[in-house]
Amino acid sequence: MTITTIPPRPTLLDRPEQDMLIGGQRVPALSGKRFETRNPATGELLALVAQGGAEDVDRAVRAARAALCGPWGRMKGAERQRIMLRLADLVEAHYEELAMLDTLDLGAPYSRTILGKARAGSLLRYYAGQATLIAGETLDNSAPGDVLSHTIKEPVGVVAAINPWNGPIGMSVWKAGPVLASGCTLVMKPAEQTPLSALRFGELCLEAGVPEGVINILTGMGDAGAALSSHPGVDKIAFTGSTGVGEKILHAAAASMKRVTVELGGKSPNIVFADADLDKAVPAAAMAVFANAGQICSAGTRLFVQSPIRAEFMERLAAFTKTIRVGDPLNPETQIGPVVSALQMDRILGFMDSAVAEGASTLAGGTRLSGAGYDDGYFLAPTIFDNVTDDMTIAREEIFGPVLSAFSFDTIEEVLERANATPFGLGSGVWTRDLATAHRMARGIRAGSVWVNCYQMLDPGVPFGGYGMSGFGRESGPQHIEDYLETKAVWIKLD
Structure with missing residues (x-):
């Protein structure tokens, strides 16, 4: 793709203070704290961002749990699919803005960040297709008598996504896709270095018809990520980042036996x-x-x-x-x-x-x-x-x-x-x-x-993930959504 023009400054930056997105509303941190996000190419202050703490983590998780127990939890896969397809269209329509936010926040050339447009739309449409393919199985068994056994696939629950700073909008889409397809809900913590495009993505989710509380964007520092990792109301953690932080997340998740997938470092x-x-x-x-x-x-x-x-x-x-x-x-x-x-x-x-x-x-x-x-x-x-x-x-x-x-x-x-x-x-x-x-x-x-x-x-459609200290679990491909589903066995004795 040849870039000849650069889009205007995103209107999101007209707001010098950026709040979190919890329960469908942009809200400040309960502590009132904020942190700076700056352009690494020029040092320009881009925004003062709400610095969420443990109490904000708790209200974000409660919002996600409430959404899971509401209409979203009863929604059929075909309706989730329709919402996701609208979201794909919106993300593509606003991608120049999203790419520019990443260029200003991360410092990556706009000629590079704009290249994610096709991938973002493709990812959302791929996961939208997965939403209607979730299915259990009828299984033979050796139990005495006339006994029917089958499985049901159900969303794992509230997911915490903790994202790195090196590909902000791409990572937001990658983490949200399987959540929306499976019927889970999400608390996403973008990296403190690059929080802006995640906040805009959350707004687009609401515009697409994702119910309030299904996608929550929690901005903050490392302590917010730690509180999210150990929160008892979180059922699964999806983390991308350094191996050292990944090890800490595994320890934090162990106390409540959360499901965890991690994509970590490399020396390829x-x-x-x-x-x-x-x-x-x-x-x-x-x-x-x-x-x-x-x-x-x-x-x-x-x-x-x-x-x-x-x-x-x-x-x-x-x-x-x-x-x-x-x-x-x-x-x-x-x-x-x-x-x-x-x-x-x-x-x-x-x-x-x-x-x-x-x-x-x-x-x-x-x-x-x-x-x-x-x-x-x-x-x-x-x-x-x-x-x-x-x-x-x-x-x-x-x-x-x-x-x-x-x-x-x-x-x-x-x-x-x-x-x-x-x-x-x-x-x-x-x-x-x-x-x-x-x-x-x-x-x-x-x-x-x-x-x-x-x-x-x-x-x-092709899985991505690591061996050894590069983590476990796969993103993309048919395997990805399985990490967001529980398998329930059902036994029915007929005689």
């Missing part, structure tokens, strides 16, 4: 064989990690290049990386914007320093960008480190920034062992023209997604 390998099409593999390897300023959980941050082509590949990769346009997210030609915050920038710079200290060489980048257009934001140059060894900090830790570590390898057996030598298992890439190699790698890599001669492809 991207593997280029000597027979790969380099014209395709070089730019794809760069953007597999540099897209969204590296702030993607499944980014291909560990690049393995087979020895015979290593020198040529790395030379071409460094040259391509130096052409990537970093700058103003509102410039249609910008490819990469700033990272989300000063805290994130300093964390990434710390990893860069450790790489140099441990002996890695810098092929490109390695610095904060400065000068006109950069000084007020958190801009980092896309960075390639070469001569990286498997035990270096940058080879093991998730950086979540525009930093690529490059390695060489000789054989399939070697690269499989090294690619899998990580506790993570979210994404992976393989570049080869050999069908046997592609199949061997796809079977051998321990990751939830293996992209062959492509990277970061997603579709509503």
Whole structure:
């Protein structure tokens, strides 16, 4: 998609104070507290957002429970489907506004955020289709006498969604879709760094006909997420974010045995064989990690290049990386914007320093960008480190920034062992023209997604999730909605 014009500033920002959405109403935090959300490209204050606490969590959960027990809980799948299809139309109609909110809040180029339009509509329509496909089974049994047994699928109940900051509106849609399709209700906590598009999405849900209290948007800091995770009125948690926070959520959920699905961090390998099409593999390897300023959980941050082509590949990769346009997210030609915050920038710079200290060489980048257009934001140059060894900090830790570590390898057996030598298992890439190699790698890599001669492809009908410390549960695909349903067994003795 070629972007030639940038839409106007969203009218949502005409309100300098942004309240939560609970029970169908925009309401301030009971404490009266607010926090700032700022544009990471310019430092501009965008809004003062209601800072929800434990008492706000409680009223949001009670609103969701009341909606579950109301007309929504008795609504047929076909009616939920009609509402979701209206919501899909509204989200698409307002997507320029939603994308602009994410550009201002996150710093991602508008040329990138607008690309989510087709996916958002497709996701909602896919889940709308699932709403009428929920069905139990009639099961044979070995009980004596004439006994009928069957199952009923029912919504799990009140769902808490705790979202990351790296893809705000896309994550809101992804979390709300299975909730609406299954007949559950939702308390969604967007990341404190990027709360604005979630609030607007909640308004669009009401406009589409989603009953009040079915979708609640709770803004706040980490303590609000912690209170939501441990609240006894929550039946399921859907979390996307860091592995460390995911571990805390699992502990919090254990006391009341909540159902939990988590999509966590990654340290994904991207593997280029000597027979790969380099014209395709070089730019794809760069953007597999540099897209969204590296702030993607499944980014291909560990690049393995087979020895015979290593020198040529790395030379071409460094040259391509130096052409990537970093700058103003509102410039249609910008490819990469700033990272989300000063805290994130300093964390990434710390990893860069450790790489140099441990002996890695810098092929490109390695610095904060400065000068006109950069000084007020958190801009980092896309960075390639070469001569990286498997035990270096940058080879093991998730950086979540525009930093690529490059390695060489000789054989399939070697690269499989090294690619899998990580506790993570979210994404992976393989570049080869050999069908046997592609199949061997796809079977051998321990990751939830293996992209062959492509990277970061997603579709509503294809499941996405991780192995190991990258989490459990799947989003998208027919498996996703099952995590939002209970299975009840019914026995009827007929004699």
